[in-house]
Amino acid sequence: MLVALLVFTSPLLISAAEEPKLPLLAACDFEDGQATGWQPNNPAHWRVARQDGSLVYELTAPGEQGKLRAPTSWSVLAAHDVTSFRFEGRMKSPADPGNSYRDLCVFFHFQDPTHFGYVHFSARSDELHNIIGLVNGADRVKTNLEPAGKTTFRLTDTNWHRFKVTYDAATGRIEAFIDDMGTPIATAVDRTLGHGLVGVGSFDDTGSFDDLKLWGIAERGQQSPDRPAPPISPLSDYETQALNACRAVVSAFRANPETVWPGYNLAVETYLVYLPKKWVLLFNAASAVEGFAAYPKEWPELGTKVSYHDGSYGDLVGQLAFDFEVGGVKTVAIGLPEDPKGLPSPLDAYLAGFIVHEVFHQFQAVHFGEIPWQREERYPILDRDNTALAALEMRILMDAVSRAQRGARPEVEDRLRMFAGVRAERWQVGGELVARHEQGLEIREGTAQYVQMKALSLIGKTAASKSFP
């Protein structure tokens, strides 16, 4: 009894141990009469119909051969681009069992109609039948490791058969199962495509599918430019203002390329602007970058070359990333605040200034090098005398500015002498550490602030940015 139990359960145990735990992404039994989420290459050939006491997904007519020798009918689960996955279900071929070329196909890593992997389940085994195949912009090729003719074929009748196809991104291993879920009938090791959609269909027959379940790891950051882009959701007011800010920056620099700072031109410089968890925009990249697709045509025109990534990209989560590598270039990624509440208004002007200011810090580091003492951690932020005197300096400076605005030049000079006196005294007491840190900070932040103010004044004058005050 014990022996029988062990023999019975051990394949399950082995299988459970070998399979990585993957989250369930989709389960379709078609019992609502709908094939929600499924995208056929020919919708006229697919329907949900009752069969053997269940509603099932039917491929009702064979497809037509295209330019490549490849399966002709498929319906893919459009919302789940996966790397590692497990895709299971049951299938049934109505084709004459006397025809050993009969087939049903399970698709995976589907990226577009000429780039996908598939398992061909058939009633014979040879170079083209009952294989794991790859269509990679050319006629399909067998990729499974078994020699031609050596895979086990079981699609020999018109009964329902269980199937399972798995891919493990860590090893590149693809396994195909039919009836026996413990032992694959075909195995390949192939990382050519690496990710994509799953689907069901046939090389040139009809068939039925039901109880389809997908477990998997969602692909990130590798959208193929020729795959249909996911639907773009309507922009929120905040997103619209963020895009307006980007457009205003680009058009101001385009109209005044050398005016803000020699060589600093955001109409040509490469940089990223992103809204955390929503999207990433790549400005002025020299060439196509993997993971970025065309900027949505429904969105406002930004006046320069921009590519788009949906969702999060790489490890960009915080607000700023300097020396961020994208497409072989080190640049800066400007993370806009997730929530615009509490930001200064007008919001688009604030965001434009923020972008200009922060990208300039990257420009500074590249062109002038780091100022090593600017981020001095030993700076006495808690020293009361230093803080009080620094505050006094600020008051004197502000006083000087307001007197300058009234044209009271002698009073201004008097205030500036006072300011210099207080600062000299404070730096005397604080020592070289305080002086050098503040000088570094003023060089770094002062120039960035200057650049920000200069750009905003140009934006205000640029006709294209009417939304700015």
Ligand SMILES: [Ca+2]
């Ligand atoms: Ca069903």
